[in-house]
Amino acid sequence: MQRFTNPLFCALDTGDLAQAIHLADSLKDVVGGFKLGLEFFCAHGPHGVEEIARRDIPLFIDLKFHDIPNTVAGAVRSVMRLNPAILTVHAAGGADMMRAAADTAADEASRLGIKVPWIVGVTVLTSLDAGDLDVLGIEGSTHKVVARLARLAEKSGLDGVVCAPHEISTTRSVAGRHLKLVVPGIRPRGSDSDDQKRVMTPKEAIENGATVIIVGRPITRASDPVGAARSIVNSISDL
Numbered sequence: 001m002q003r004f005t006n007p008l009f010c011a012l013d014t015g016d017l018a019q020a021i022h023l024a025d026s027l028k029d030v031v032g033g034f035k036l037g038l039e040f041f042c043a044h045g046p047h048g049v050e051e052i053a054r055r056d057i058p059l060f061i062d063l064k065f066h067d068i069p070n071t072v073a074g075a076v077r078s079v080m081r082l083n084p085a086i087l088t089v090h091a092a093g094g095a096d097m098m099r100a101a102a103d104t105a106a107d108e109a110s111r112l113g114i115k116v117p118w119i120v121g122v123t124v125l126t127s128l129d130a131g132d133l134d135v136l137g138i139e140g141s142t143h144k145v146v147a148r149l150a151r152l153a154e155k156s157g158l159d160g161v162v163c164a165p166h167e168i169s170t171t172r173s174v175a176g177r178h179l180k181l182v183v184p185g186i187r188p189r190g191s192d193s194d195d196q197k198r199v200m201t202p203k204e205a206i207e208n209g210a211t212v213i214i215v216g217r218p219i220t221r222a223s224d225p226v227g228a229a230r231s232i233v234n235s236i237s238d239l
């Protein structure tokens with residue numbers, strides 16, 4: 001099972017590989033890991049992931065798989081060659097799909113002789129609020145929907161969920177203590193929310209019980225990314 005001493009993962013959301021490598025080299029001794037998502041993967045593919053992996057730091061490969069069980073199992077099997085520490089699927093893909101992802105990751109890890117990654121289910125994206133759920137025809141508050149999906153993810157064998165800082169307490173109250181809470185929507189005080197609608201500071205998220213916090217733009221777009229990352233680490237270091 002994966003363990004991280006530093007809960008801060010920096011999202012390297014860029015289509016520019018040289019910029020991602022520069023950020024990775026500057027930040028590797030400050031953050032606990034890097035998150036490589038859709039923008040990075042669509043631009044640079046597995047080769048780009050291998051470039052970042054040379055720094056020997058945990059990688060969260062955030063491709064948010066959402067398809068039928070057989071297709072998701074195949075995608076997990078393929079991405080396991082990159083030795084991810086964390087992988088994502090959409091919890092809304094259903095119990096069978098989540099079970100297929102978890103089982104395939106365990107089988108592949110054993111076959112390849114690597115650690116089993118955390119498979120975490122995305123609940124309600126942090127860019128959505130109650131009004132957006134209403135428009136989508138999803139009944140209930142973000143708390144209710146996140147709680148429902150978190151319970152399903154746990155029952156389906158996932159290691160954790162992705163949720164906003166606001167739903168950490170609700171999720172903890174309905175799920176086992178071991179469930180990992182991977183939390184984006186993190187904004188240091190005074191920073192722009194950008195397209196995120198459910199945000200909290202790093203300190204609030206960790207105090208509420210986040211296992212891992214994900215921070216992208218407040219670090220990568222700062223005039224001093226290393227200083228921005230250090231300031232986040234300092235704000236949570238004695239919690």
Ligand SMILES: O=c1ccn([C@@H]2O[C@H](COP(=O)(O)O)[C@@H](O)[C@H]2O)c(=O)[nH]1
Nearest residue numbers: 011037124125126184185214215216217
């Ligand atoms: O609900 C979700 C799920 C994933 N993300 C990802 O986290 C980072 C956040 O980046 P910021 O620049 O700090 O906003 C980004 O890669 C998203 O794809 C999320 O924000 N919310």
